[in-house]
Amino acid sequence: MSVANRPVHRPLSPHLQVYRPQLTSVLSILHRATGIALSVGALYLATWVIYAAASPEAYSLFQSFNTSIVGRIVLGGWLFCAFYHLSNGIRHLFWDAGYGFELKDAYRSGWIVVAVSLIATAASWVVGLRLL
């Protein structure tokens, strides 16, 4: 094996676990995680209209899962993911436009995203559970 063909063990990027979690990094990871969860949840919500088009029996079967504890956690969790990804996505769009890059601004917008997504989630849960 020539020197050129030998596998090169270049140093890898520092691993996440050597860093103390910071608001900015946690929110960044959460953006990707909620994006994945929303995509999977979108398939579940697509089955909602499919069941509604199928038959009353199929729809009531689907609704009985939605009103169960697991169903409430799935739908309530999807709502949190939606509100978080939405508000943090708006934060990303501001960055794309060139605003909010100062460290102080990144932290302030980060805490606004946390507050908005938690308040919106709490409000949706209160109203949703009352209507069930």
Add this chain to the structure above:
Amino acid sequence: MSDLRSPLARARGHGSARDGLHHWWAQRLTAIALIPLVVWFAISLVMLSGADYDIARAWIGSPLVMVLLILTICVGLHHGQLGLQVVIEDYIHGDGWKLALIVAMRFIAVIFGLAAIVAILRIGFGG
């Protein structure tokens, strides 16, 4: 810094991925469109908790809701598949697996999206 690209490559502006800004721009465009759509959809979802069969169908089948729902499905799934493509590209390193997963993910998105749109149209037009 010197630019190692040929003048033609720079003029085309497609970069190393041969795709230019298309992926980046489509992701932002769908994101902006989804701001009002997701707010509307989330509120609707909450207001419909516990809705029975007839109420749910009456809501899904009304003209404005049909338009907004189909729009949300198309834009949302497009945004989702653009995002998942980047996630797969980041974490799956074998070229074969990477391609297979991206293709499978796109097929699933299109199948579910189309099935949901057909279901909405059936409810709206009484099929």
